[in-house]
């Protein structure tokens with residue numbers, strides 16, 4: 346179903362709203378932890394990350410997922426507020442959400458994805474997720490370090506690149522790129538080229554105004 350058609354799938358929910366009833370949501374955004382290995386300049390959560398690190402217990406997330414599924418929920422999006430792959434029980438969560446029939450999407454900084462280990466987490470990402478967005482926020486190691494405070498752009502790119510090679514066809518892996526500063530927009534051409542070279546599903550941009558979007562369309566047209 347294309348983006349333009351998706352609204353029609355909400356026909357029954359809109360009828361419920363018209364009757365004054367509140368339909369249950371199909372999508373649950375779950376922030377399983379506020380912990381994170383980075384310290385991004387634009388992060389709204391970094392003080393919370395370092396001062397009050399918290400994560401949901403297995404009992405808590407099982408209850409949330411069961412309750413959501415029990416009311417007809419269809420999909421869960423793991424994101425933050427923190428790095429979801431820092432949750433100590435993330436493998437169990439992925440396995441459980443998949444077992445009870447929820448579609449899973451994930452926004453991750455990618456640091457815990459390790460191609461050399463091809464461990465339980467690596468395999469579960471491939472087996473259980475339908476969409477993964479990796480938040481690079483840059484198109485070069487230099488800008489990545491300026492924004493995120495760590496020099497690991499290439500390491501994450503190589504690991505996620507392997508994940509892309511190993512992935513099933515239906516799994517979409519996107520290159521997330523927020524544009525909080527003017528200097529990051531200059532890095533966008535490089536980000537688009539890298540996303541294309543490594544086979545990312547689509548570059549995914551945030552924080553853009555109309556003028557930025559027109560600039561990017563121009564850059565994409567020249568790059569392809």
Ligand code: SF4
Nearest residue numbers: 381383384385388427
């Ligand atoms: S990776 Fe995300 S959660 Fe972590 S510091 Fe950066 S913006 Fe915040």
